[in-house]
Amino acid sequence: MSPETDFDGVPDGTPDRSTRGGPVAPSHSRLRPLGPDEIAIDGGFWGERQSLNADVILAHCETWMERIGWISNFDKVADGIIGGNHAGIEFVDSEIYKLLEAMAWELARRADASLEARYRALVARVAAAQDDDGYLNTSFGHPGQPLRYSNLEWGHELYCAGHLLQAAVARIRGGYPNDEIVRVARRAADHVYREFGPDGRIALCGHPEIEVALAEFSRATGEARYLDMAQLFVERRGNGMLATTILFGHEYFQDDMPVRDATVLRGHAVRALYLASGALDVATETHDRQLADAIALQWKNTVSRRTYITGGMGSHHQDEAFGDDYELPADRAYSETCAGIGSVMLSWRLLLETGESAYADLIERTLLNNILASPREDGRAFYYTNTLQQRTEGTEPSEEALSERAEASLRAPWFEVSCCPTNVARTLASVGLYFATADDHGVQLHQFGDYSVKTTLPDGRVVALHVESGYPFDGAVRVTVQSDVDATVTLRIPRWARGAATASIGGVHLAADGTELIVARQFTAGDCIELRLPMQPRIVHPHPRIDAARGTVAVERGPLVLVLESPDLPAGFSTETVEIDPDVPLVLTANGAQAAIRLRVDHSDALWPYAQSTRRQTDRDSSRLASAELTPYFAWANRGPSTMRVWLPLAPASGR
């Protein structure tokens, strides 16, 4: 259990620029991702979120996991006293790894001696728990514990190993390829290869993650065996190898059919999205066109039929799973935060591979309307599930105790299964790396905010630019090119803005009616491209096959899904008895919109809620008209217990 003798454990302190990069670095792709030395968020909306993450969320996660013993599980292993003394469920190791990944991305963004010290101390505790043969897990394999890999379906050992590798990838991409975590991860990956590789047992982990991690760790280290191992895990899945239980069939584990044969994501949503991400990485590196096409098809069918308007994925509470096509109930929307993160992981890979803006569209929607809904305004509590309708006010979870994961009423500080807070932390710390890419001709701006890009094209041209906007509240995006360069700057025109976006450079109109604004020219430092996206709130109708949303509309404003929340209702109104009058135009407000609403008179005292007459139940004459502020979904439930709805029933007034 002691570190290998050739291990020095101390990075030299100077980032190695050659290894810097983003979370995903394919050996070849249509678009090239940027590293933390090429792109940085400067402030504004996203700057505030990154500061909150750095200042509050990282410490929140660390403090909680210290307090409840999840970190000291590693110490107990090192001390040989873990048997019978393990704190938390089987896979809490992964939370420490995700925190380490988050810290590594944060340190890649900016030097911070205090955070660096915390980071190294934590890595050292993890490293001390590694067995001599590279195995590293605090729940299995030590005296008084179940044997290693004795519960592949539910033990999450390879899942945890995957997150360890991802933490190491972040450190390498931050410029520390020889850091202690990287050595630890290498030994863990080698162990996995020995155990499960070509000469090892033919087996699978119940929760995909090792696939995407091994593929990326292979890219980051140049070690081909790790990719081979990832490929084996991807190919093995789908043959019913995992034992099922009374409630969870093969589909839950994506073990129902080979990855390359599936046409849609199914089963446990996070598992499905992590697996698809890893499978695409394998496909890319092995030039497996058939597999890559299968993943793209799965993405398309999932987005068009199994995705909430917030970008949230997964309808079921019981199995945290996708439902059938169009099974998207608002009031039991599961929409796990981690599934949103998995969706961004997958969409980002597809964007890099294809350059198609639809992937960036979904990333925008999911970041702003699903993932950002998770952390509370103060960064000290999180949603695990992200419902689209809250019918009752519920109660405030304890600030001191662990909460159930699906406690829907308010965000909770920490959970028994607490995958989401650390997942949010690593995503926020690296979020800027998903904003732009480069190719041979220039730079593509996929997301808007306040950030700077400076990158060198393959032929040596340097493109430097600054993006400035009041996004997501304001639709004016200004891109100032900061060098004299002949290059192409491409701005995504979001799907929701198509046909209503306008653009100019130096006051000269630019065509902005496609999926992208492409500006190719000899730029002079100071040239400013202006893209104006329409912020007028708009009514959005659900697909008619979404039974749960029939007869309702949502309101969007720019990239934001808005909601009606009880604190914004006039006295006497409730989110459960309100209808929107779509004949009264919506009015733009600072951060949301004002809508005309009607109070529906439900004779809810009737004994039986099904009747031959509708008049009995909705008395139009006595309905009241008022107006209410609709506010961004991501910001809901920051004012104490409340009720909320995304889908607003249409008042009969509309004649629709």
Place this chain on the structure above:
Amino acid sequence: MSPETDFDGVPDGTPDRSTRGGPVAPSHSRLRPLGPDEIAIDGGFWGERQSLNADVILAHCETWMERIGWISNFDKVADGIIGGNHAGIEFVDSEIYKLLEAMAWELARRADASLEARYRALVARVAAAQDDDGYLNTSFGHPGQPLRYSNLEWGHELYCAGHLLQAAVARIRGGYPNDEIVRVARRAADHVYREFGPDGRIALCGHPEIEVALAEFSRATGEARYLDMAQLFVERRGNGMLATTILFGHEYFQDDMPVRDATVLRGHAVRALYLASGALDVATETHDRQLADAIALQWKNTVSRRTYITGGMGSHHQDEAFGDDYELPADRAYSETCAGIGSVMLSWRLLLETGESAYADLIERTLLNNILASPREDGRAFYYTNTLQQRTEGTEPSEEALSERAEASLRAPWFEVSCCPTNVARTLASVGLYFATADDHGVQLHQFGDYSVKTTLPDGRVVALHVESGYPFDGAVRVTVQSDVDATVTLRIPRWARGAATASIGGVHLAADGTELIVARQFTAGDCIELRLPMQPRIVHPHPRIDAARGTVAVERGPLVLVLESPDLPAGFSTETVEIDPDVPLVLTANGAQAAIRLRVDHSDALWPYAQSTRRQTDRDSSRLASAELTPYFAWANRGPSTMRVWLPLAPASGR
């Protein structure tokens, strides 16, 4: 483990009329229930179901439980070899008890030497497993097993004991008060009283059932201690005594607040309904008006806000629980069969207590549209959950293997948790006992079918009558009085028929515009009361707060909820893209209705299922009009894999 010495184990073969009765026999109530010597189904719709139960379902249950070792668990206990050899989950004993209850009700209906022999043999095997102190459970308390009552939350020991007592009640009410099962149950009940009574431990079972069982067993045996024990269990609940888990809070167990303080049923639906039934029994026997009123209020609020149109209760898969008010999604309707049975248990008790026809209305709806949907036409497979929308055809469960309980696509022969088949069996065997009651003045007919009643009023008048009808398909109900008697005969006028029912006696019109048709007179043998209920199919709208059904309607015909099932669709139509045109009148057919439907053209290839325009998605000009047969919900899925929906989207044609 041997029977007590004073136990003879052999009933004398002659039913004791003095103990005969129905499943519920309050010491006082507004209406008096009838026993198997007073009411009998003669044939027709319900006669067919009772024959199917007697001829197929009872043997199906017995054969399965023999085959998979659930019955021989008792033999293993008797032989001292159960440790490590128990078959099935912890509470499979209860399935044998429910089968015994079903057999006892069947034997109470009619003598059958072969069934009697099977019954006695099964009872003897159960009896042989009872410990000397009365404890009887095959999952706990023997060498190599967990200790007795070491897992009250999930072990179901008292739940199993409750079903043992109910089996004994059925035998007593069948006229065999000294039968072996009754002795076994007495010893078990005495054991429970010693362990948990005033001098025992203060504890609760995670699954209510012992309460209702003890109360009824007290009524059946005259032993007051059993009622005291039931009362203690009812009063203890609601104080957070049961340990909760990551997914199941106190509400799941109804341990969140005292029974008398609750205003609506909540948590696990079957648990809630069994508890409420037991609490009402306790309230009745202890003259606890406050508790009785609380249960009536809970029933009212549950029926008006938390009940499916089929009578099904419980929306959630994860915790098999009630959701929030009006949270009634069709496509994940859980509507467990056992919850429907629990609902009938509760409504029947409230009907006896109050005489109010609303309780009989719900019994009718639940029997015909929830409970009867469970057994397959051939009686060899069952639904555990009863969804209101099946989006995909799914696959046929194995006829040989155990199925998951919530496998929604088709009925399964047996389940890992197989509470529903035996619950259906005991309900069908006793169903006629819920059809009519008596009071000081005469007889009340609550349900319609083909059956005979002969009962003696307190003053010695004998009322004998025969009910004949083609119900539920035909609305003509004929009641022929078979004796010369001055009495009152009351027929429920179902809620759905109000205002459209007509009635006559000997060709003379009777007023039938209230909730009941009351005929009080000097009857002459042969007098025939005719009640005619309207069978014209009717459109039913959901309450506007049921978000999941907004913009849709259901079609009912008499007491039946109808569905659109894929085998009945014209070529090119699917249940997912169909709309009903409510401007075209529905046409009555033999067992259902014919409706005008439109094929909606969904541009479902669109990448994103949310759009600013609805025209894009529903192209009215190209929609096709056709007609389709709607058939009874209870009969669906008897023609192989199919899709189905209860709630039919309204075509825009209607101008609504």
